[in-house]
Amino acid sequence: DSGVTQTPKHLITATGQRVTLRCSPRSGDLSVYWYQQSLDQGLQFLIHYYNGEERAKGNILERFSAQQFPDLHSELNLSSLELGDSALYFCASRGSGANTGELFFGEGSRLTVL
Amino acid sequence: DQQVKQNSPSLSVQEGRISILNCDYTNSMFDYFLWYKKYPAEGPTFLISISSIKDKNEDGRFTVFLNKSAKHLSLHIVPSQPGDSAVYFCAASASGGYNKLIFGAGTRLAVHP
Numbered sequence: 001d002s003g004v005t006q007t008p009k010h011l012i013t014a015t016g017q018r019v020t021l022r023c024s025p026r027s028g029d030l031s032v033y034w035y036q037q038s039l040d041q042g043l044q045f046l047i048h049y050y051n052g053e054e055r056a057k058g059n060i061l062e063r064f065s066a067q068q069f070p071d072l073h074s075e076l077n078l079s080s081l082e083l084g085d086s087a088l089y090f091c092a093s094r095g096s097g098a099n100t101g102e103l104f105f106g107e108g109s110r111l112t113v114l
Numbered sequence: 115d116q117q118v119k120q121n122s123p124s125l126s127v128q129e130g131r132i133s134i135l136n137c138d139y140t141n142s143m144f145d146y147f148l149w150y151k152k153y154p155a156e157g158p159t160f161l162i163s164i165s166s167i168k169d170k171n172e173d174g175r176f177t178v179f180l181n182k183s184a185k186h187l188s189l190h191i192v193p194s195q196p197g198d199s200a201v202y203f204c205a206a207s208a209s210g211g212y213n214k215l216i217f218g219a220g221t222r223l224a225v226h227p
Contacts, residue, residue, distance in 0.1 A: 107156055
């Protein structure tokens with residue numbers, strides 16, 4: 001158990017719809033990262049938040065947005081969904097200690113767009 | 115632009131033998147490298163890391179080697195066990211590991227008896 005919690009674990013929806021994925025980082029972690037893993041591909045970096053502020057953006061579509069709330073949980077919003085958005089979405093958090101660059105990942109949210 | 119490449123999608127090894135997983139990178143700004151292991155229906159879990167100031171880091175059965183001039187790193191697992199069967203991701207970051215991790219596509223390792 002990494003300590004990172006993601007909900008929902010599975011989500012099936014239709015094209016054109018909007019969904020929200022939620023992530024609770026490990027206790028005390030200020031950084032939250034979102035990654036997308038499409039079928040048999042690596043993890044693609046989407047966005048990074050630190051203590052409520054956006055720090056870095058990757059290949060995140062304009063239809064996607066995210067935020068980190070004062071209690072440090074984060075939400076990834078996916079709108080106008082397309083078939084190609086079907087993927088595993090992982091959230092990860094990082095400790096603020098000086099000696100680690102390690103990310104701790106949640107179990108992921110599997111999104112299926114029909 | 116694939117900055118981290120794992121060119122072998124799969125690897126099959128006999129139990130007890132050595133598993134060698136390879137990873138190449140193109141960005142010379144990367145200075146921190148990690149390996150993650152992923153089982154089906156689970157998130158990736160951290161395995162081992164190495165800073166660019168080192169060329170080797172060892173943790174039990176797992177050793178990571180870094181060749182900066184070749185921009186290449188490898189993960190050695192000795193001896194391999196059936197429980198090691200998983201997908202292994204190589205990842206890299208710049209600025210001491212505080213920046214985002216860039217992942218390779220993964221190598222699926224199968225360790226058979």
